Amino acid sequence: MSCETNNLARTHERLLECLDELDDCKADLSQWVDSLEELSEIEDSFEVEEGNRLNGKTILDVGTDCVKPLYIALKFEPDKIIGINEYLSSYSFASDLEQKSRLFTKTKIHLYNCSFFDEVGLRKIQKKDTFDFVLVSKSLHHLRAGECIREKRGPKHECREDEESCIYKFEEERIFERLLQLGKRVIIYEWFDPTDEDTDKVRGRGGYFTIKEWRRIFTYLSENYRVEFVEPLRCHLDEKELEKVIAKLRQVDHICFYVEIK
Numbered sequence: 001m002s003c004e005t006n007n008l009a010r011t012h013e014r015l016l017e018c019l020d021e022l023d024d025c026k027a028d029l030s031q032w033v034d035s036l037e038e039l040s041e042i043e044d045s046f047e048v049e050e051g052n053r054l055n056g057k058t059i060l061d062v063g064t065d066c067v068k069p070l071y072i073a074l075k076f077e078p079d080k081i082i083g084i085n086e087y088l089s090s091y092s093f094a095s096d097l098e099q100k101s102r103l104f105t106k107t108k109i110h111l112y113n114c115s116f117f118d119e120v121g122l123r124k125i126q127k128k129d130t131f132d133f134v135l136v137s138k139s140l141h142h143l144r145a146g147e148c149i150r151e152k153r154g155p156k157h158e159c160r161e162d163e164e165s166c167i168y169k170f171e172e173e174r175i176f177e178r179l180l181q182l183g184k185r186v187i188i189y190e191w192f193d194p195t196d197e198d199t200d201k202v203r204g205r206g207g208y209f210t211i212k213e214w215r216r217i218f219t220y221l222s223e224n225y226r227v228e229f230v231e232p233l234r235c236h237l238d239e240k241e242l243e244k245v246i247a248k249l250r251q252v253d254h255i256c257f258y259v260e261i262k
Helices: 002-046 068-076 094-103 119-126 172-182 211-224 239-249
Strands: 058-062 080-084 108-112 131-137 183-191 226-231 254-260
Touching: 002 068, 002 131, 002 183, 002 226, 002 254, 058 068, 068 080, 068 094, 068 108, 080 119, 094 108, 131 172, 172 183, 172 211, 172 254, 211 226, 211 239
Parallel strands: 058 080, 058 131, 080 108, 131 183
Antiparallel strands: 183 254, 226 254
């Protein structure tokens, strides 16, 4: 009876391991499918010519999902793609993808465990070059700074020591100035749902942008930079088009636009 019980226990344990492995495979597959869908909406931001190629161009992928660099390399063939993510270790396939991509594309793909806020680390990665494109895909809301604004939204909020329930302020002037120091064109793809919780939020960094925050961000950008919208409508962002964009935000859950120095 004891032997039979032990066998059942081992079988149950192995079954749980298999279920965990299956969940991991489903998550990886979802990552690949989502990235492909997102790229289909982002690609117009490159505005490429000559047979959809980015020959000789360089791209910095901030908050990389490790998958889009491969898709971009296969379709557009840029010279180099650098991906940074301070939680790169959470992507189990990152190392294999970086190494084995050499079998399929001439594009140099390099993935680094580095934070956007790590200026020393970024300087080493960037060297003296300015990237042609900086891609920030579903990561802009994670570039929040250290002042909690949640108590302004709800007076009952209390900042805990781990700041997990906090939401930091987004400093658009500082962030976009830095992004445009890194690259000539900054492409933003952002998914959002202010009524939902941001599940990959870290401390006070994260938390989807509210309509009020988007208005402030777009007002600043339109006054200081050239801003072109790709999704969900095609337009040059100025004071006249701002209200159309804000109205659209209430109807969609993602947007795509790019920013350049005037």
